[in-house]
Amino acid sequence: MILTIVDPISLLGWIPFLQPAGALGNLWWLLMIPLILGISIAYRATHDASIDQFWQRVFMFVSKSTLSMGSLALVMYLFVYWVVPNL
Numbered sequence: 001m002i003l004t005i006v007d008p009i010s011l012l013g014w015i016p017f018l019q020p021a022g023a024l025g026n027l028w029w030l031l032m033i034p035l036i037l038g039i040s041i042a043y044r045a046t047h048d049a050s051i052d053q054f055w056q057r058v059f060m061f062v063s064k065s066t067l068s069m070g071s072l073a074l075v076m077y078l079f080v081y082w083v084v085p086n087l
Contacts, residue, residue: 032066032069033062033066036061036062036065036066036069037062040061040062040065041058043061044057044058044061
């Protein structure tokens with residue numbers, strides 16, 4: 001797998017919700033981290049009664065969510081490339 005660097009010129013004609021993120025190359029999955037961060041900030045802001053340990057809880061939510069999504073991706077990869085071909 002070859003990692004590519006984002007070319008800002010190629011992003012000029014990109015329509016985010018109508019076209020896939022082809023300009024990001026193989027790094028598109030890194031968009032998961034700011035998405036999870038925004039979701040966790042919004043979730044913690046609406047569900048916590050106090051501001052005590054707000055950022056600690058946000059980063060725990062981000063780390064748990066990122067690890068669980070990575071684990072799910074690994075399980076699905078193993079299932080698709082090892083289990084399904086042997087059926």
